[in-house]
Each structure stands twice: as structure tokens, then as C-alpha cells.
Amino acid sequence: xxxxxxxxxxxxxxSPFAMRVRIxxxxxxxxxxxxxxxxxxxxxLLLQSNPVHKKIPVLIHKDKPICESAIIVEYIDExxxxxxxxxxxxxxxxANARFWGAYIDDKWFLSMRDMLGAQDDEAKEPLFAQMxxxxxxxxxxxxxxxxxxxxxxxxxxGFIDIAxxxxxTWLSVTEEMTGxxxxxxxxxxxxxxxxxxFAADPAVKGVLPETEKLIGFxxxxxxxxxxxxxxxx
Amino acid sequence: xxxxxxxxxxxxxxSPFAMRVRIxxxxxxxxxxxxxxxxxxxxxLLLQSNPVHKKIPVLIHKDKPICESAIIVEYIDExxxxxxxxxxxxxxxxANARFWGAYIDDKWFLSMRDMLGAQDDEAKEPLFAQMxxxxxxxxxxxxxxxxxxxxxxxxxxGFIDIAxxxxxTWLSVTEEMTGxxxxxxxxxxxxxxxxxxFAADPAVKGVLPETEKLIGFxxxxxxxxxxxxxxxx
Numbered sequence: 109x110x111x112x113x114x115x116x117x118x119x120x121x122x123s124p125f126a127m128r129v130r131i132x133x134x135x136x137x138x139x140x141x142x143x144x145x146x147x148x149x150x151x152x153l154l155l156q157s158n159p160v161h162k163k164i165p166v167l168i169h170k171d172k173p174i175c176e177s178a179i180i181v182e183y184i185d186e187x188x189x190x191x192x193x194x195x196x197x198x199x200x201x202x203a204n205a206r207f208w209g210a211y212i213d214d215k216w217f218l219s220m221r222d223m224l225g226a227q228d229d230e231a232k233e234p235l236f237a238q239m240x241x242x243x244x245x246x247x248x249x250x251x252x253x254x255x256x257x258x259x260x261x262x263x264x265x266g267f268i269d270i271a272x273x274x275x276x277t278w279l280s281v282t283e284e285m286t287g288x289x290x291x292x293x294x295x296x297x298x299x300x301x302x303x304x305x306f307a308a309d310p311a312v313k314g315v316l317p318e319t320e321k322l323i324g325f326x327x328x329x330x331x332x333x334x335x336x337x338x339x340x341x
Numbered sequence: 342x343x344x345x346x347x348x349x350x351x352x353x354x355x356s357p358f359a360m361r362v363r364i365x366x367x368x369x370x371x372x373x374x375x376x377x378x379x380x381x382x383x384x385x386l387l388l389q390s391n392p393v394h395k396k397i398p399v400l401i402h403k404d405k406p407i408c409e410s411a412i413i414v415e416y417i418d419e420x421x422x423x424x425x426x427x428x429x430x431x432x433x434x435x436a437n438a439r440f441w442g443a444y445i446d447d448k449w450f451l452s453m454r455d456m457l458g459a460q461d462d463e464a465k466e467p468l469f470a471q472m473x474x475x476x477x478x479x480x481x482x483x484x485x486x487x488x489x490x491x492x493x494x495x496x497x498x499g500f501i502d503i504a505x506x507x508x509x510t511w512l513s514v515t516e517e518m519t520g521x522x523x524x525x526x527x528x529x530x531x532x533x534x535x536x537x538x539f540a541a542d543p544a545v546k547g548v549l550p551e552t553e554k555l556i557g558f559x560x561x562x563x564x565x566x567x568x569x570x571x572x573x574x
Contacts, residue, residue: 160444172433174433174440175440176440176443179436179439179443182435182439183433186435200407202415203407203412203416206412207408207412
């Protein structure tokens with residue numbers, strides 16, 4: 109087990125990307141220190157550690173920073189390779205896991221972010237459609253990958269589980285704030301069941317925030333987005 | 342060496358992403374069949390092989406499709422691991438290579454694509470600035486990574502070399518079409534020298550297209566973009 113002074117995570121409790129890293133570290137049973145960023149102002153350590161993007165999460169391992177959540181998760185899997193494996197061992201399955209991870213990054217995050225800023229139904233409808241499309245594809249992928257097991261990764265949580273699972277509370281927040289059920293058990297039965305198992309896993313349990321707390325943060329973000337949109341260009 | 346009936350590449354001679362895959366296959370000394378896509382219409386094989394994005398490149402290995410250029414390059418490196426290594430063997434350096442690969446995908450491609458559609462100097466200036474920023478960062482990364490050797494990857498072409506090198510002809514095309522020198526030896530001496538070495542490498546030589554031919558294609562794209570922008574919504 110790594111000593112906590114070897115592993116520091118520049119994190120934010122609300123960030124799905126930071127949640128990914130915490131889940132991966134937990135899966136490997138690693139001891140780490142969480143440095144919570146306020147983002148305004150950003151800490152000097154964050155600015156020095158990720159000068160290109162200036163974004164959380166950053167994992168600092170023996171004073172060396174690693175940035176970008178999917179890259180950090182792969183790094184953790186490669187360095188601590190005696191625990192349960194996050195990426196599949198087969199090269200083709202590994203490519204498949206990376207493909208779906210990239211797909212989630214590409215298609216899901218923006219739908220949820222834009223939903224926060226959407227003013228009316230006309231703006232929201234295509235975003236709901238996009239979310240449903242992603243959920244439908246992931247339902248299919250789950251049924252193919254899991255082979256009747258609990259996770260995309262099989263018996264244990266893997267790369268796709270982490271890539272999408274980090275959004276579960278944000279999905280609940282989106283449903284609450286829009287008053288619309290998206291993650292419908294009748295439409296996505298396997299995925300809804302997976303989500304409950306994922307959220308209850310010991311590696312995940314303390315990482316996903318409470319929905320109510322995240323709604324507070326989402327409303328704060330929404331106000332910031334509205335103020336930015338109203339500001340003179 | 343893989344027999345060509347084992348490895349098919351759904352490709353486009355103009356696509357920097359397809360070029361990445363061809364360079365990786367060449368580096369490994371693999372024999373492969375190139376199936377040139379016309380894109381209009383897209384082939385049934387492309388639609389079946391990449392139903393999510395419907396985009397080239399797709400590598401088909403023993404009838405199984407792998408999509409997304411960076412993921413394909415990693416796949417090639419992992420499956421044919423007795424040739425020269427494309428990703429570094431050290432986990433931290435590997436994370437670093439992936440970081441800069443993702444950075445290039447994020448910051449470079451869109452600048453060049455938007456430049457094609459840009460109508461006036463006001464639209465072009467921020468894109469030139471963005472391109473110069475990327476080149477400046479890559480100049481620094483090269484000086485740090487290469488340790489006086491020819492490539493980002495050291496003695497042989499590696500992941501960052503492929504990720505950025507695939508754009509070299511497109512960069513020349515952008516310069517020709519805008520009448521502005523961007524890739525200036527006085528500003529980016531190490532990178533300009535690297536580019537010449539990269540382009541002359543046997544794994545790359547037949548893959549990067551002629552600038553004049555690519556200009557023809559770029560003008561065709563530009564007309565399509567202008568027509569799409571002028572079409573009623």
C-alpha cells in the first residue's frame with residue numbers, strides 16, 4: 109500500500125472526473141491524501157501541477173503530477189498492477205473499454221452540462237434525446253460485456269464502470285432539476301440494476317456525493333452560467 | 342508479420358487520423374490492406390464496423406473492428422509488442438504521452454478545421470494564436486522528452502510523434518491557403534527539425550500526402566463548409 113505522502117489528489121467533491129480517480133485508488137486499496145480545491149481561486153499547487161488545463165483532478169505521485177481522469181485511471185492500473193485489474197487484460201477488450209470511455213466523455217458530460225444552462229424545452233429536448241441515446245447504447249454494451257456479471261468489467265468494477273458510474277449522482281441531479289425521469293428502469297433495466305450495485309460498492313460508496321448537496325452546487329453553477337450568458341461580450 | 346487478410350484498414354488518404362494508423366502499422370512492419378473510403382456514400386463495411394461514429398479510420402483485425410485513431414495505435418502497440426515500442430515502457434512517461442496525444446486532439450485539429458471555414462481576419466486571428474500556442478508547447482515538450490534524440494519517443498517514432506506528425510501536410514496546406522507562415526523555424530527550431538526527420542522516416546514517407554493534392558481536397562471541403570453554412574436552417 110502506498111503511503112499517503114506518496115499520493116495526493118487535487119480533487120473537488122462535485123467533480124465526476126475526480127470521483128473516477130478516487131474510485132480507482134479505492135479499488136486498488138491505496139492510501140491517499142485528498143486536497144480539496146475551491147477553484148476560486150485555484151491553488152498554486154493546481155496551477156503548477158496542471159499548467160496546460162489548470163483543471164482537477166491531478167494525481168501527484170511521488171511529487172510527479174498526472175492529469176486527465178482517464179489517463180490517471182490507466183496510470184493507477186498500470187503502477188499498482190497486483191490488485192484487481194481495471195482495464196481488461198485482453199488487448200481487444202482493452203481497446204473496447206477505451207472506446208466506450210472516450211464515447212462517454214464525448215457524448216455524456218456535455219449533455220448534462222448544457223442541460224444546466226438550457227432555458228427552455230426547445231433547448232432541453234435534444235439534450236434529453238442525446239442522454240437517452242447514450243443510455244441505450246450503454247445498456248447494449250453492458251449486456252454484451254458483462255456476460256451476466258455485475259459490472260461492465262465482469263466480477264469487479266472496471267474502466268467503463270468508472271467512466272460512466274462517476275456521473276450517477278449528476279444524473280439524479282439532472283432528473284430532479286428538470287423534473288423528468290431519464291434513467292428509466294423499463295427502458296434500461298440492466299443499467300439501472302448495474303447502477304445500484306455500482307453505487308453500493310465499497311470503493312464507490314463514500315465517493316458519490318449526496319444528491320441534495322450536489323443540487324445545491326448545481327444551482328450555484330447554473331447561476332454562474334446565467335450571469336456569464338447575460339454579461340456584455 | 343501479419344498476413345494482409347488479417348489486417349484491413351478502412352482509410353482515407355486525406356485523413357490525419359488514418360495516417361496515424363498507417364504509420365503505426367508501418368513501424369511494426371505489418372502487412373495490411375488499405376480499403377479507401379469515398380465517404381459519400383460511406384461503405385457498408387464502415388457503417389457496420391463503426392456504427393457509433395461512422396468514421397474512418399477503422400482497423401479490422403481478424404474480422405474484429407477497432408475504432409478511434411489513438412486507441413488503434415495503442416492496440417497495435419500492445420498486440421505486436423516485439424517490434425519497436427510506440428508507447429514508452431515507463432508508466433509515468435506513458436501517461437505523459439497520452440496526455441499530449443489528447444492535448445493535440447483537443448487543441449490542434451479544430452483550429453485547422455475552423456481555419457478552413459474562417460471567412461475573415463477576425464475569425465482567423467484567434468485560430469492562428471491557438472496554433473502558435475500548441476506549437477510552442479510542443480517545442481517545449483520535444484526539448485524535454487527527446488533528450489537530444491530525433492523524436493519525442495527518443496531514437497524511434499513514438500506516440501506523440503504520430504499524434505502530431507500526421508498533421509504536417511495539413512499544416513503546410515493551412516499555410517499555403519492562408520498565405521501565412523505559422524511553423525516558423527526561428528520560433529520553433531527543434532520542432533521544425535523534428536518535422537523534417539519525421540517526414541523522411543521510412544514508416545511515414547508514403548503516408549503523408551503531397552501538399553498540392555491535399556490543397557485540392559481542402560478547397561473541396563471548404564466549398565462544402567461554405568454551402569452548409571449558407572443553407573437554410
